Amino acid sequence: MVNVPIGxxxxxxxxxxxxxxxxxxxxxxxxxxxxxxxLVPTEIHGMIPWMxxxxxxxxxxxxxxxxxxxxxxxxxxxxxxxxAGAYDDGSVRLERATGELLGESRDHRRTFHGPAKHRRWxxxxxxxxxxxxxxxxxxxxxxxGDARLIGSRTEGARSAPLDVLEVEFPAGxxxxxxRQRFYIDEAGRIVRHDYHAEVVGWPARGAHYWNAQRVVNxxxxxxxxxxxxxxxxxxxxxxxxxHAAFRAAEVER
Numbered sequence: 421m422v423n424v425p426i427g428x429x430x431x432x433x434x435x436x437x438x439x440x441x442x443x444x445x446x447x448x449x450x451x452x453x454x455x456x457x458x459l460v461p462t463e464i465h466g467m468i469p470w471m472x473x474x475x476x477x478x479x480x481x482x483x484x485x486x487x488x489x490x491x492x493x494x495x496x497x498x499x500x501x502x503x504a505g506a507y508d509d510g511s512v513r514l515e516r517a518t519g520e521l522l523g524e525s526r527d528h529r530r531t532f533h534g535p536a537k538h539r540r541w542x543x544x545x546x547x548x549x550x551x552x553x554x555x556x557x558x559x560x561x562x563x564x565g566d567a568r569l570i571g572s573r574t575e576g577a578r579s580a581p582l583d584v585l586e587v588e589f590p591a592g593x594x595x596x597x598x599r600q601r602f603y604i605d606e607a608g609r610i611v612r613h614d615y616h617a618e619v620v621g622w623p624a625r626g627a628h629y630w631n632a633q634r635v636v637n638x639x640x641x642x643x644x645x646x647x648x649x650x651x652x653x654x655x656x657x658x659x660x661x662x663h664a665a666f667r668a669a670e671v672e673r
Contacts, residue, residue: 443608457485482496495551
């Protein structure tokens with residue numbers, strides 16, 4: 421029996437896959453005890469960062485502090501040394517270490533409507549994109565049950581089958597898009613995650629691989645996140661949309 425609540429439409433097989441994933445990621449009680457996850461990045465590259473201005477109009481922070489249950493994150497030394505960025509469930513704020521406010525945007529997603537989503541990113545834009553992405557990724561699989569199950573299937577080799585869950589997240593959740601697809605292996609690991617990064621634009625349909633997962637204080641962390649372009653369920657492995665790697669992680673309970 422799954423140890424987190426589930427939304428409408430969940431079949432017994434899909435619920436069993438979710439339960440297996442929750443167990444692999446430490447269980448619901450351990451998840452509720454997580455206060456903050458700290459990640460130290462080493463690199464980011466790919467078509468999306470290049471296209472959106474990485475290294476020119478925005479930079480990489482020295483560390484991320486992620487509060488996944490609160491849908492909050494802090495970017496340290498961002499957009500420059502001695503400053504910080506704060507993501508808070510859709511709103512963003514930039515400030516100096518002294519507390520001086522440099523900029524603020526509430527419900528920042530609204531600024532990406534229409535042609536504006538094709539703009540080059542400024543620090544607040546990148547803070548929003550990576551802020552919602554990191555808080556959502558590290559809330560999974562425990563918040564997956566909040567979504568409505570659209571469909572499920574099994575694919576892959578008989579020796580290494582994957583449960584594929586397609587879900588629709590609630591309106592108002594800050595994530596890439598409402599409808600997303602998750603690939604869960606026999607151990608319960610999320611190994612692939614398909615979505616459309618709507619704030620980037622129509623072509624940003626990716627297959628996101630959760631690579632180099634290592635257990636940190638009881639919680640598996642993906643130390644490499646590798647996103648390639650996708651057409652339907654077919655991946656284009658030579659077209660790297662985004663690759664991010666981390667050299668250190670802490671999980672504080």
